[in-house]
Amino acid sequence: MTSTRLLDVKELEVTFRLDDGLFRAVSDLSFSLEAGKTLGLVGESGSGKSLTALSLLRLIPKPGIISKGEIYFKGENLLALPDEQMRTIRGNKISMIFQEPMTALNPVLTIGAQIAEALLIHTEISPEEAHQKAVDMLGHVGIPDAAARALDYPHNLSGGMRQRAVIAMALICEPEILIADEATTALDTTVQAQILDLLIDLQQEFNMAILFISHNLGVVSEIADDVMVMYGGRLMESSPASHIFSAPQHPYTKGLLSTLPRPELRGQLLPTIEGSVPTRYDQLDGCRFAPRCTEASDECLGDIPIYQNAMGQQAACIKVDDKI
Amino acid sequence: MSTAEPLLEINNLVKHFNLRSPGLFGKSRGTVHALNDISLNIREGETLAVVGESGCGKSTLARVITELYQTDGGEISYQSHTLRKNIQMIFQDPYASLNPRLTIGDIVAEPLVIQKTGNAVERQNKVATMLERVGLQQSDAARYPHQFSGGQRQRIAIARAIISEPELIIADEPLSALDVSIQSQILNLLIMLKKEQQLTYLFISHDLASVAHIADRVIVMYLGQIIESGDSAQIFDNPGHPYTQALILAAPAIGKGKRQKGVSIRGEAASPLSPPSGCCYHPRCPKMADSCAFEVPKLESIDQSDDSHLVACPIMLKSHIQL
Numbered sequence: 001m002t003s004t005r006l007l008d009v010k011e012l013e014v015t016f017r018l019d020d021g022l023f024r025a026v027s028d029l030s031f032s033l034e035a036g037k038t039l040g041l042v043g044e045s046g047s048g049k050s051l052t053a054l055s056l057l058r059l060i061p062k063p064g065i066i067s068k069g070e071i072y073f074k075g076e077n078l079l080a081l082p083d084e085q086m087r088t089i090r091g092n093k094i095s096m097i098f099q100e101p102m103t104a105l106n107p108v109l110t111i112g113a114q115i116a117e118a119l120l121i122h123t124e125i126s127p128e129e130a131h132q133k134a135v136d137m138l139g140h141v142g143i144p145d146a147a148a149r150a151l152d153y154p155h156n157l158s159g160g161m162r163q164r165a166v167i168a169m170a171l172i173c174e175p176e177i178l179i180a181d182e183a184t185t186a187l188d189t190t191v192q193a194q195i196l197d198l199l200i201d202l203q204q205e206f207n208m209a210i211l212f213i214s215h216n217l218g219v220v221s222e223i224a225d226d227v228m229v230m231y232g233g234r235l236m237e238s239s240p241a242s243h244i245f246s247a248p249q250h251p252y253t254k255g256l257l258s259t260l261p262r263p264e265l266r267g268q269l270l271p272t273i274e275g276s277v278p279t280r281y282d283q284l285d286g287c288r289f290a291p292r293c294t295e296a297s298d299e300c301l302g303d304i305p306i307y308q309n310a311m312g313q314q315a316a317c318i319k320v321d322d323k324i
Numbered sequence: 325m326s327t328a329e330p331l332l333e334i335n336n337l338v339k340h341f342n343l344r345s346p347g348l349f350g351k352s353r354g355t356v357h358a359l360n361d362i363s364l365n366i367r368e369g370e371t372l373a374v375v376g377e378s379g380c381g382k383s384t385l386a387r388v389i390t391e392l393y394q395t396d397g398g399e400i401s402y403q404s405h406t407l408r409k410n411i412q413m414i415f416q417d418p419y420a421s422l423n424p425r426l427t428i429g430d431i432v433a434e435p436l437v438i439q440k441t442g443n444a445v446e447r448q449n450k451v452a453t454m455l456e457r458v459g460l461q462q463s464d465a466a467r468y469p470h471q472f473s474g475g476q477r478q479r480i481a482i483a484r485a486i487i488s489e490p491e492l493i494i495a496d497e498p499l500s501a502l503d504v505s506i507q508s509q510i511l512n513l514l515i516m517l518k519k520e521q522q523l524t525y526l527f528i529s530h531d532l533a534s535v536a537h538i539a540d541r542v543i544v545m546y547l548g549q550i551i552e553s554g555d556s557a558q559i560f561d562n563p564g565h566p567y568t569q570a571l572i573l574a575a576p577a578i579g580k581g582k583r584q585k586g587v588s589i590r591g592e593a594a595s596p597l598s599p600p601s602g603c604c605y606h607p608r609c610p611k612m613a614d615s616c617a618f619e620v621p622k623l624e625s626i627d628q629s630d631d632s633h634l635v636a637c638p639i640m641l642k643s644h645i646q647l
Contacts (some may be wrong), residue, residue, distance in 0.1 A: 044503040045474075159378075160592045188377035189530065193574035193588035200583060215504055218533075218576030222583045245578045259508035260578065261537035266556070269515060270508040270537070276473040277503050292505075 004035040006074060006176055006209045007056070013068035014051050014060055014233075016280075023280045025051050025064065026233045033177060033209040040224030040241065041213045044277045048233040049213050053179045056211070057090050073177075092122040095170040099182035101162035105154040111138070112150030115169045122173050137168040142198060160191035167198065174206055181213045196223055217256065221245055229253050232278045232288030235306070239313035249315035252289045287317065295319045330365035331403045331492060331524055332389065337362040338397035339381075339388055343597070356596045358384040360548040362398070363623075366492065371518065371525040373539035373556075375532060375571070379596050380545040382528045386413065386494045389526070407492060409439070412485035416497035418477030422469040428455070428480055429465030435488040454483040457520070458513060475506035479513065486517060494526045499534055511538060532575045536560045544568050547596055547604040550623060554633035564626050564635035564644070567605045603637070611639050 014026040026048040033039055043049040054060050056071060058078065071078040073094070078086065095118075098104045106114055115134035119125055125133075131150070138146035141164040154162055163183065170178060180199065184192040200223065203210055214220050220227055221241060228238045229252065237250035248254045258271040275292040286301035287293070293300070299318055308314045339359035344350040358381045366372050374382045387393045389400060390411050402408040412435065415421040422431055432454055433447045442450065452462040458479040469477060478498065485493050495514070499507045511534060517523060529535050535542060535556075542559040544552040544567065552565040563569045570589040591608040594600050600607050606616040616639070623634040626644055635641060 044505060158592050188593070189532075189576075190377065190570060190574045190589050191592055192576070193583075194590075196583055197588050216576060217504065218578050221578045222576050222580065225582075241582070256505055257578070259505060261508075261511070261533045263536065263560075266537055267515070269512045272509045272512060273505040274509075276475055277505065279473070 005032050006035050007033040008072040009052075009056070009069065010072070011069040012052065012055055012066065012071065014048070014055060014064055015067040016064045018063065018280075024067075024233060025280075026055070029069075029230075029235055031228055031235075031238065033211060035176065035209050036203065036207045037225045038203065038210040038212050038223055040220035040227040041211060041230065042215065042217060042220050042227060043213075043230035044215060046232065046277055046279060047230040049230050050181055052230070053096065053181050053211060053213055056094060056177070056179060057096060058086055059090075088122065091118050091170075091175075092173045093175055094177040094179065095173065095175040096179040096181065097163075097166050097170045097183045099185050101159065101166045101186070102154065104166050105162060107154055110151050110153055111157070111165050115150070115165070115172050118169065118172050134168070134172065137172050138165065141165075141168045141171070141202070142194075143168070159187055160194065163187060163191075163195055164198070167195070167202075171202060171206070175208060177209045177211065178203075179211045179213070182215070183212070184219060185214065185216070192219070199223065217245075217260065229256075232282075234288050235314075235316055236289060237313065237315045237317075239315075240311070243311050243313055247311070247313070249309065249313050249320045250289075250317050251293050251295050251319065253315075255293075329368050329403070331368045331407060332366040333401045334362060334364050334389075334398070335401075336398035337385075337388065337395055337400065339384055339393060340396045354597045357548045357599060358596060359388065362548075362550060364543060364550065364553065366524060366526060367541075368403075368491075369522060369524055370540040371527055371538050373527040373529060373535040373542045374545060375529060375535050375542060376545035377530060377571075377593055379547070379593060381548040381596075382545055383496055385545075386496050386526065386528055390494060403491075410488055410490045411492045411494060412488065412490040414478075414481050414485050414493060414495040414498045417501045418474055418481050419501070421481050422477055424469050426468075427465065428460075428467055428469070428472075431469070431480060432465070432483045432487055435484060439488055441488065450487060451483075454487045455480075457486070457517070458483045459509075473506075474502055475509060478502060478506075478510050482510075482513060482517070486521060486523070489521065490523070492524045492526065494528070496528045497530070498527075499529070500531065507534070514538065532560075532572060533577070544571070547593060547599050549604060549636070550634075551605065551621075551636045552634065553623070554626075558633040562633075564633065564640050565605075565637050566609050566611050566640065570608075611637075613639055 010030050012026055012029040016023040016025055041049050055066055112131055112134045116130035119130040119133060135146050135150045138150055143149050143161055143164050184195050212223055224241045227241050227244045229236045231252050236252045248257055255273040273292055278288055287304050290296040290300040304316050306314050306316045307320050337359055341356040341358055343353040345353055376382050388395055429451050432451045436442055436447045451465055455462055455464055460479055499510055527538055539556045542556050543550055546567050552568045563572055574588055589608055602617045602619050603621050606612045621636040621638055623636045624641055625631040626633045626635050
């Protein structure tokens with residue numbers, strides 16, 4: 001397979017200017033997305049995973065700014081584009097689905113109108129044609145009786161159907177990159193499985209790159225080709241999905257996986273990672289995970305380079321075994 | 325479990341909610357059958373888990389047991405009067421369940437104040453003991469909720485739940501609002517406290533992995549009905565009802581690799597306003613027979629020799645007996 005790199009993020013940094021000083025929410029983050037592949041982005045609260053997603057669309061909420069780095073989409077630096085040109089990409093070439101389908105939809109517009117809206121903005125198309133395309137897309141994402149549903153309002157639909165409508169909205173312009181931020185978190189388990197199937201199907205059909213963001217390691221393992229683990233605004237580990245769950249490199253990844261309940265340990269005490277996730281008041285130099293890491297030493301307070309092993313696994317940790 | 329004495333027995337419990345349009349003379353918009361003919365018992369010293377998806381009635385069950393809701397039929401027998409007065413709850417969201425204007429000391433002491441137990445000094449000492457027991461410090465009693473992280477807040481909520489030495493604790497999704505690295509801390513705490521204080525838990529969750537970890541017995545609910553119940557191992561290793569099987573299959577798990585197509589079940593749970601006829605799961609069921617559309621299934625034992633594993637699916641029971 002030849003890899004088609006669609007997006008290259010280099011040394012991204014997101015900073016918030018707050019009354020009590022600067023808060024670096026994302027630091028020194030580099031990754032890339034390939035057509036037809038899914039990159040899973042895993043992290044806990046405050047890890048910077050959602051801000052990373054919003055950076056790609058240049059939608060960082062104030063008072064935050066992208067303070068450093070480059071984001072190349074097919075060779076063009078998105079951060080250098082004028083606003084009007086960015087608008088032709090946002091929702092068109094790169095689109096996003098959010099966690100809560102009820103808040104992502106406008107309650108006073110019909111489903112069909114909301115889906116057609118993106119087409120009317122980004123393409124030269126008549127309203128009738130746009131509506132027809134919206135109906136087709138609703139059918140495509142598995143909504144039965146799509147022509148009738150297109151005339152419904154969001155409150156007429158169930159949670160799973162609403163999330164399908166949100167996906168239809170994101171896909172209507174046939175984006176090259178789809179960002180899914182906790183897209184299945186609010187759904188029931190059986191419906192979540194259906195939406196994951198749908199995303200995998202649609203990816204094969206449209207050859208999209210998907211950035212799939214979730215706090216749930218199990219969900220990510222079922223959909224991702226590669227997995228990136230963030231903690232406290234920094235990359236901890238980035239590895240192929242085939243390796244990260246069986247041979248995690250970073251102590252944080254190892255720790256997270258070890259804390260998950262599993263059949264052999266039923267009823268027994270589970271391994272834990274002591275302490276809490278860092279807040280913006282716990283900023284420090286070096287590795288953000290060091291205060292909770294059992295392997296940490298004084299060296300961890302210095303600069304941490306990213307090491308890579310022969311399996312293509314990268315880890316930002318000076319303690320990893322086979323660093324190069 | 326060796327102790328078979330039921331702490332709490334529920335027989336044919338029914339809970340309906342009548343929905344009305346807003347206003348004094350609002351029209352009735354139908355009835356939600358939140359709990360339909362629920363019978364179960366909770367045995368002393370066990371962890372009984374209730375699993376199911378949104379709208380299945382699991383949280384309503386908790387509220388009926390704690391008498392936050394009145395029943396519309398059936399009965400709940402509490403083993404003793406003291407039990408009935410002393411059931412405690414742990415809620416999902418520790419950001420919403422702690423009063424931001426009270427100190428941790430006041431929050432944790434509240435059950436004792438309500439039950440008029442001890443004097444101020446005794447209560448203060450007990451708060452200190454409880455805070456240490458849940459992994460916090462005595463000095464935390466003077467602080468306020470906003471000074472704590474989500475995991476620490478859930479520890480505070482747990483301290484409040486155990487301070488009155490309740491015989492039964494109902495934990496409604498106690499892990500789902502917590503970060504992944506914090507969940508195992510709280511799960512361990514619940515397991516340790518149960519041993520130390522001989523607690524009984526009713527553990528309500530949609531997360532099968534944590535249920536499999538902590539529960540002795542499991543009840544699976546769907547649209548207000550119990551569709552399967554049994555020992556934890558029976559449910560997870562040998563699920564009998566097609567819905568339980570689908571739920572276990574759909575639960576995301578590490579080690580399965582990338583998803584294979586065609587394993588997820590179709591459709592979504594019907595609205596509890598208008599549940600399907602017959603077996604409420606039949607429109608989604610891959611094993612559906614014609615009779616399922618009108619025959620309401622009863623919970624029956626899957627194994628004649630012992631009645632610990634009950635399944636409400638005549639189709640599965642028939643095939644099981646033939647095997």
